[in-house]
Amino acid sequence: MKIATWNVNSLKVRLPHLLDWLAAESPDVVCLQELKLEDKAFPVEELAAAGYKAVFSGQKTYNGVAILSKLDARDVQIGIPGLEDEQRRIIAATVDGVRVICGYFVNGQAVGSEKFAYKMSWLAALTAWVREELQQHPQLVLTGDFNIAPEARDAHPDWKDEIHVSEPERAAFRALLALGLSDAFRLFEQPEKIYSWWDYRMMAFRRNFGLRIDHILISAPLLPQALRCWVDKAPRKLERPSDHAPVIVELKRTV
DNA sequence: ATGTCGTGTTTGACACGA
Numbered sequence: 001m002k003i004a005t006w007n008v009n010s011l012k013v014r015l016p017h018l019l020d021w022l023a024a025e026s027p028d029v030v031c032l033q034e035l036k037l038e039d040k041a042f043p044v045e046e047l048a049a050a051g052y053k054a055v056f057s058g059q060k061t062y063n064g065v066a067i068l069s070k071l072d073a074r075d076v077q078i079g080i081p082g083l084e085d086e087q088r089r090i091i092a093a094t095v096d097g098v099r100v101i102c103g104y105f106v107n108g109q110a111v112g113s114e115k116f117a118y119k120m121s122w123l124a125a126l127t128a129w130v131r132e133e134l135q136q137h138p139q140l141v142l143t144g145d146f147n148i149a150p151e152a153r154d155a156h157p158d159w160k161d162e163i164h165v166s167e168p169e170r171a172a173f174r175a176l177l178a179l180g181l182s183d184a185f186r187l188f189e190q191p192e193k194i195y196s197w198w199d200y201r202m203m204a205f206r207r208n209f210g211l212r213i214d215h216i217l218i219s220a221p222l223l224p225q226a227l228r229c230w231v232d233k234a235p236r237k238l239e240r241p242s243d244h245a246p247v248i249v250e251l252k253r254t255v
Numbered sequence: 256a257t258g259t260c261g262t263g264t265t266t267g268a269c270a271c272g273a
Contacts, residue, residue, distance in 0.1 A: 009273085010261055034273090036262070061262050062272070107273060115272095147273095199273085200259035243260075243273080 001096065001253040002026070005214055006235075006246035007033040007104070007145040007197070011064070014242055015043055017235050022050050025232070027248060028070050029095050031102035032056075033145045035064030042066070057088045064088050065102050065144070069095045083125045090126070092133070096253070098222070099137030101130065103144035108169070111162040119147070123172040131179050140219040142181060145197075145244065147213050148173045150183065154212035156195065164211055181217035184229040184249040196231050197244045205236060216249045225251040 004027040008014040011032065022030070035042070035058045042056050047068060056066035057078040065088060067073055073093035080090050092101040103126065108119035134140055148169045149155040155165050163169075177183065185194075195210025204210060218226060229249040236245045 013261070034261095109272080202256080202258060204259095240260090 001028045001098075001251045002248055003029040003031075003098075003100065003141055003143065003216065003251065004246050004248040005031040005033070005102070005143040005145070005216060007214060007242060007244035009034045009036070009242040009244065011035040011043065011066075012037055012041070013240065015046060017238060017241070019046065019050055021232075021235055021246065022047075022052065022068075024234075025246075025248065029098075029100055030068040030246075031100065031143050032066040032068065033064070033102070033104035034062075035066060036061055037064060055091060055093055057091045059086075059088045062087065063104055065091045065104050067091055067093050067095070067100055067102050069093075071096050073100075080122075080125050080129045082129075083122075085122070089122075094137065097139055099133060099140040101133065101140070101142045101144075103142065103146070105145060105147045107147050108163050111166045111168075116163070120168060120172065123169075123175075127172070127175050127179065130176065130181075134179055134219060138219060138221045140181075141222070141249075142176065142217040143215065143247075145213060146173065146215050149211040149213050150174075150215075153192070154195070156193065156209045156211070158209065159211065164213060176217060180220050182220070182223060184216040184218050184226055185212070185231075185247065187223070187226050188229055190230075194231055196247055198236070200243050214244055214247045216247055218249065218251075222251060225253055227252050
C-alpha cells in the first residue's frame, strides 16, 4: 500500500502531471494540497477514469485539500473540529482501516508576523485534535505540506530565512511526534540534502536550494509495516512543475 | 537580486500569497 502527499499548487494546472504520475506510480492513497479551486471545479470524472475516488475541500484561489484513493474513503472530516477557519486546510478519511489526515499547514510568512501567530495557534489546535484522533484510530497517517523543516539537515545550508526552520515551528513539529507519530522518511537511511520544495525563483531547483517540508507521519502500530519512504523528484523536472515534489511511503499491507 | 508562479481583479497591469 502506497500513501503519497503532493502539494500540486493548482490542481487545474497540474492535472496532466497528476494523471501521468498516478499512472506511473499507482499510489493507493494520495493527499493533495493547494488545489486552488472550488469544489464544483474539482476534476472528479478525470480522476475516476484514472481509477481514483476523491474527497475534497476546496475554495477559490487559495488552499484546498483532497484525498484520492483506489478504495472508498469513509468517515470524512473536513477542517479541525471546533476551529473556526475559512481556510480549507484539513481533510481526513479512513481508507482500508487507516485514518488518513491530509493537511495544508499554514505558511506563516515571517516569524513574528500575524500570519505566524495564526500558524502557531493552528498547529496547537491540530495537535490537540490529532491526539483525539489517535485514540479513535490507532492506525493513523498525518501527511501533507507542513511548511516546517524539522531539523537542520532538512534545510539547505544556505537557507537564511527563519520561517519554516524556526525553533517554535520545530517544537510544534516535535509535539506532533510526541503524540506517538514517526517521520516515515527518517525511518530509513536517506541520502543527504533531500528536499521536497524549491522556490520557483533563484533557479532554486537547479541548485537544490530547497527544504524538506512535506511529510508523512505514521503512528506506532504502522511502524512494523513501513517498507520505504522517498521523495519523487521526477514531476519537479517536467515543464511547468509544482514547486513541491511528492513524497511516498510504502506499507506492507495488502489492498 | 521585489528574482517565479498561480489566481484574481480595480483586467492586457497589478495585487496577493507563497
